[in-house]
Amino acid sequence: MAKVIVLNKEDFEKLSEDVSPEYPFLKDNREIMSASPGGLFRCLMVRAEGEKENMLIAQRKDTLYLGYGRDYRSFDLQGVPVEHIALEEPKAYQEHAVFYHRPSHISDLNGQNPLRPVPERQTCFQVEQVVVLSDEQFRQFQENGLKDDQIFLFDYSDKMWFDPGSFCWHCVLVKGENSRDGILVDAEGYSYARYAAFAPDCDKLRLQDVPVHYEYPARAPEQKKTRKRKEPER
Incomplete structure (x- = not known):
């Protein structure tokens, strides 16, 4: 497993209906995916926040290989990076x-x-x-x-x-x-x-x-400060 991608439930359902190779997150992660039919697959695991079921996605050139998992907890994910994203619509990159x-x-x-x-x-x-x-x-x-x-x-x-x-x-x-x-x-x-x-x-x-x-005098945009949520008392 190369990476875990976590979506909200609506985005996960949308992706499940049509897994287009043009989705930006697949394009951005194509270097860490690979597929060798009959051999090793380096996959992305995509799941919804708070849900167990998941989708496995591997890619070889322009071909996607898809798999389904009932419970992500049955996989050994120790050390696998996790990224929470909002699903962006497929877009055409300038190649x-x-x-x-x-x-x-x-x-x-x-x-x-x-x-x-x-x-x-x-x-x-x-x-x-x-x-x-x-x-x-x-x-x-x-x-x-x-x-x-x-x-x-x-x-x-x-x-x-x-x-x-x-x-x-x-x-x-x-x-x-x-x-x-x-x-x-x-x-x-x-x-x-x-x-x-x-x-x-x-x-x-x-x-x-x-x-x-x-390059000076250009400056990086300031990061907006986010207010931390106060943890409820136990």
Whole structure:
């Protein structure tokens, strides 16, 4: 068992009716799932809060394998991580992008430059680091800074490379504090955007567990303090 996912009862019933591989929590946990028919299955256990019955989910490439358990207590779950989540609707992630060599301006990346038409072929990518700039810094980076040396790209040079075996770009996502879009960068050992691609909606990128750096004066959002419930006296 790789992980236990706990939902509320309504979400568990909804998932039980249609287990789509597009659910975000399945996408986010696909690296820890595996399936070897006739052999070992590394599964997620999904159950409802306060209920015994559970669903076992394993994945191999795009194929899901499902199982049913009557009582989760019959499994040895010692040391297995538990995550309580709200079920998010399936959404389409951006899986591919067009990387351009030595772009000068955001228009070179988003299809607005007629001299750089968007090619049909796109390649896969994986974000290894997120760098958040202030909105003004990000605007300047898009309009004038793609060819300029950037300290934050130099600092994360080890997070960027191209894997010819899987034809995948490992890159840094650069975005503004309040921007919806972002720029995927592979500096290829340099400190400027030697290769870059446009990401129109950062919410559709796989960023779970990806480290985030806020470049001054950008600041991480303040965490809202939650008031602890007072334990009833016994």
